[in-house]
Amino acid sequence: MNNKTPTSAYLNSIENRLNEFFIMIAGLWTFSVQFFRYVFVPPYEVYEIRKHMNELGIKTLPIVSVTGFIIGLVLAMQTQPVLARFGAEAYLPGSVGISIVRELGPVITALIFAGRVSSGIGAELGSMRVTEQIDAMEVSAVDPFKFLVVTRIFACTFILPILTVYVIFIALAGAYIAVVLVQNMTIEYYTNAVLYSVEFGDAIPGVAKTFVFGYIVGLVGSYKGYTATNGTEGVGRASTTAVVVSSLMILIFDMILVKITLWLWPTF
Amino acid sequence: MVEIYNLKKAFNSHIVLDDVSLKVDRGENLVVFGRSGTGKSVLLKCMVRLMEPDSGKIIIDDKDVLSLDIKELNNLRKQIGFLFQSAALYDSMSVRQNLEFPLIRHFDFSPEEREQKIISVLEKVSLLEAIDKMPSELSGGMRKRIGLARSIITEPKLMLYDEPTTGLDPITSKEISYLILELQKSLNMTSVVVTHDLLCAEIIADRAIVLNDGKVQYEGSIPELTSSNDPFLKNFFSHEFIKEN
Numbered sequence: 001m002n003n004k005t006p007t008s009a010y011l012n013s014i015e016n017r018l019n020e021f022f023i024m025i026a027g028l029w030t031f032s033v034q035f036f037r038y039v040f041v042p043p044y045e046v047y048e049i050r051k052h053m054n055e056l057g058i059k060t061l062p063i064v065s066v067t068g069f070i071i072g073l074v075l076a077m078q079t080q081p082v083l084a085r086f087g088a089e090a091y092l093p094g095s096v097g098i099s100i101v102r103e104l105g106p107v108i109t110a111l112i113f114a115g116r117v118s119s120g121i122g123a124e125l126g127s128m129r130v131t132e133q134i135d136a137m138e139v140s141a142v143d144p145f146k147f148l149v150v151t152r153i154f155a156c157t158f159i160l161p162i163l164t165v166y167v168i169f170i171a172l173a174g175a176y177i178a179v180v181l182v183q184n185m186t187i188e189y190y191t192n193a194v195l196y197s198v199e200f201g202d203a204i205p206g207v208a209k210t211f212v213f214g215y216i217v218g219l220v221g222s223y224k225g226y227t228a229t230n231g232t233e234g235v236g237r238a239s240t241t242a243v244v245v246s247s248l249m250i251l252i253f254d255m256i257l258v259k260i261t262l263w264l265w266p267t268f
Numbered sequence: 269m270v271e272i273y274n275l276k277k278a279f280n281s282h283i284v285l286d287d288v289s290l291k292v293d294r295g296e297n298l299v300v301f302g303r304s305g306t307g308k309s310v311l312l313k314c315m316v317r318l319m320e321p322d323s324g325k326i327i328i329d330d331k332d333v334l335s336l337d338i339k340e341l342n343n344l345r346k347q348i349g350f351l352f353q354s355a356a357l358y359d360s361m362s363v364r365q366n367l368e369f370p371l372i373r374h375f376d377f378s379p380e381e382r383e384q385k386i387i388s389v390l391e392k393v394s395l396l397e398a399i400d401k402m403p404s405e406l407s408g409g410m411r412k413r414i415g416l417a418r419s420i421i422t423e424p425k426l427m428l429y430d431e432p433t434t435g436l437d438p439i440t441s442k443e444i445s446y447l448i449l450e451l452q453k454s455l456n457m458t459s460v461v462v463t464h465d466l467l468c469a470e471i472i473a474d475r476a477i478v479l480n481d482g483k484v485q486y487e488g489s490i491p492e493l494t495s496s497n498d499p500f501l502k503n504f505f506s507h508e509f510i511k512e513n
Contacts, residue, residue, distance in 0.1 A: 043373075124360075136356035139316050140370045140422075141342040 024223075024245070031223045035153055038146045045151050052155035060116050060163060064109055068167035071108055072100060072174030080182050089183060093190045094197025096175045101198050102206045105168040107254055110213035113160055114246040118221035121152055122242035125225025126235035134226070149222040156218030157211055164210045168203075205261040212257060213250050220246040269294040269426060269458040270315070275324030277310055284310050285321070286482030297452055297459045299469040299490075301504065302479030308462040309353070311479070312428045315460070316348055317341060329425060346374055349424035349457075353431045355415030357403040363390075363414055364399050370422050389417045393447060409440035413447070420451055427452070429461040433468045445471040466494070466505060478504065 076096045083089050125148060128134050137144040172194060179185050224242040228234040270292040277285040284307035292298045302308045313319040315326055317333060326333040331344055357366050367386045371377055377385065390396045393413040403411060412432060419427060432448060433441035445468040452459050452472070463469055469476060470490050478486040478493065478501065486493060486501060494505045 128358075131354055131359075132352045132356040133358055135313075135318050136350065136352055137358070139318060139345055139348070139350045140373075140418075141345040142369070142373050143342075 027227060028219060028223055031149070031219055031226075034145060035150055035219070038143075038150045039154060041146075043146075045147060048147065048151040049155050052152055053159045056113075056117050056155055057159050057163065059120070060113055061166075063116060064112050064163055064167050065170055067108060067112055068105070068170035069174035071104055072096070072171030072176075073178045075099060075104065075171075076175035076178035077182070080178070090193070091197075092179060092183065093175070093185075093193035096179075097172060097194035097198045098202055100171045100175065101168055101202050103254075103258075105171055106164050106206050106210045106213070107250070109164045109167045110160060110210055110217070110250045110254075111247055113156075113163065113214070114217045114220075114250055115243050117156060118217045118224075118242040118246040119239040121156075121218065121221030122225040122228070123235055123239040125149075125152075125222060126228035126238035127232075129226060129228045130231050130235060145226075149226060152222050153215060153218035156221075157214040160214030160217065161207050161210045164207055168206075201265065205257075205265070209254065209257045209261075212253055216249045216253060217246050220249065269296070269329060270460065271325075271327040272311075272315070273325040273327075275311070275314060275321050275326065277307065277314060277319065277321045283482050285314070288324070288479070288482070288484055290477060290484055290487075292458055292460060294458055295452075295456055297449075297461065297472050297474045299473035299476040300460065300462045300479060301464070301469070301476055301493075303504075304464075306479045307482060308479055309430050312350070312430055312460065312462055315428060316345060316350060346370075346422060347425045349419030349422070349427040351412070351415050351419050351427070351429045351432055353434055355403075355411040357406075357411055357415055357418070359403045361403075362399075363395075363401050363403070363406075366403070366414065366418050367421055370418070374422065385421060389421045392420075392451065393417045409436050409444070412436065412440075412444055416444070416447065416451070420455065420457075423455055425457060427457050427459045429459065429463070431463055431465075432461065433463065433465045438467070441465060441468060442471070444468070448472050466490075 076092065079096055079099075080089065080092055083092055083095065125134075128148070134144045134148070137147065176187065176190050179190055221242045224238040224245070225235075228238040230237075270290075272288060272290050275285050275288040276283070284305075288307075288311065290298070300308050300311065310319060314321045315328065315333065321334070324334075328344060329347065331340070333341070333344065336344060357363075358369065361369065364386060367389065368382060371382050371385060386399070387396060390399055393416055395410060395413050395417070398406060398410060398414065403414070406414065416432070427448075429448065433444050436444065445465075448459065448461070448468075449472045451457065459472070461469070461472060473490050476488065476490055476493055477484045480486075480500060486496070486498070488496075493501055496502070
């Protein structure tokens with residue numbers, strides 16, 4: 001006889017999910033500590049890092065280009081009528097530029113990067129785990145964590161800021177197209193207006209936080225893949241949960257980092 | 269070469285290895301039989317600490333495996349080859365890169381010396397033509413042979429085989445079995461082979477043990493075990509099915 005009431009079954013499932021959540025937090029913390037322990041210890045696996053940076057950058061480039069261009073275009077198209085209401089259309093390049101550089105460029109790039117890369121790393125390492133390739137590496141006296149995880153986290157951490165800078169320029173180009181469509185503005189005027197409004201103080205914290213976002217994408221993808229269990233089903237789960245968790249963490253850390261930046265540099 | 273004393277391993281409440289003790293002499297080929305789920309692969313994984321046993325002692329080449337730190341363990345692992353059931357080739361690397369992988373990390377060979385070693389080991393497994401292929405382009409038997417080549421390229425003293433002929437046709441199985449025997453003789457290796465394949469065992473075994481209920485229940489040469497009147501062994505090795513009580 002099944003003694004479980006719907007309420008107790010529901011409470012049990014909440015308890016299990018909470019358990020899984022805290023296990024994941026502890027796992028991510030352990031992975032982080034291990035990453036910083038290994039990253040400065042030779043051999044540095046430069047070839048692997050360069051290979052991953054190439055692959056990750058090229059894999060993400062088309063999608064971030066399209067998205068960046070459309071975001072810039074749509075943002076300018078949406079902002080123009082609002083500014084027109086106050087007779088402030090001249091501020092369009094500046095306001096769009098600041099939005100893109102400070103927030104939209106870094107966060108949108110990071111979220112797309114998470115969707116594309118975190119799931120890929122989760123699936124790749126997950127399938128290596130379930131087909132015993134990670135065990136084979138370990139038994140051949142090569143540390144799989146250093147070779148597979150450290151190199152991927154490092155590559156993600158340093159490729160995302162480069163992609164972000166690229167996306168910012170693409171989005172600004174998209175915004176320019178929209179401005180030309182609705183206002184008669186020359187490229188010189190647009191460029192000068194953007195450069196006049198956007199300062200280094202806007203760009204540096206915006207791009208700097210993408211190092212953290214890149215780290216999160218690499219960390220979560222690697223953790224989910226490296227600890228995958230239950231065969232191909234586990235690989236699929238590792239891949240999808242990697243995207244969800246890394247996207248959520250990017251948004252949470254964005255909130256924290258913006259608050260810290262505003263606290264440290266009130267003018268930002 | 270290998271001594272195991274009172275090894276125990278359980279997963280939650282399920283006891284897999286219960287007080288397993290065994291010895292393998294240098295240069296000997298030991299075959300481990302047992303029904304599925306009796307802990308044969310777990311035994312191999314405990315020997316190289318891919319799994320941590322709950323208790324017991326494992327001595328390999330006079331070293332107490334369970335008390336080694338990671339650096340000492342990796343030094344010992346360099347002297348051990350492991351052929352996984354699925355061959356476990358790194359699927360993002362070509363055959364050449366798979367074979368190069370341990371050489372680059374553990375030896376100071378020049379590129380020419382490395383190439384020479386790769387060619388020599390591929391010739392041993394008769395797959396020189398596969399040198400630039402990716403693992404996905406290889407058949408099951410070829411993957412096993414490349415896996416074997418990768419394991420022996422560092423010339424280990426001890427080879428551990430986890431079901432080396434599973435999933436292969438009888439002819440390829442025999443080829444692999446004779447290859448294992450030939451390599452063991454030419455490189456003077458000690459081997460522990462987990463298998464269900466009686467033909468493979470007959471070709472390579474000097475001695476065999478049978479794991480049952482987490483314990484080493486039977487030990488002897490293959491003819492001794494196959495001709496035994498013990499009901500379990502009869503059931504295990506004969507073609508007819510005898511229902512257990």
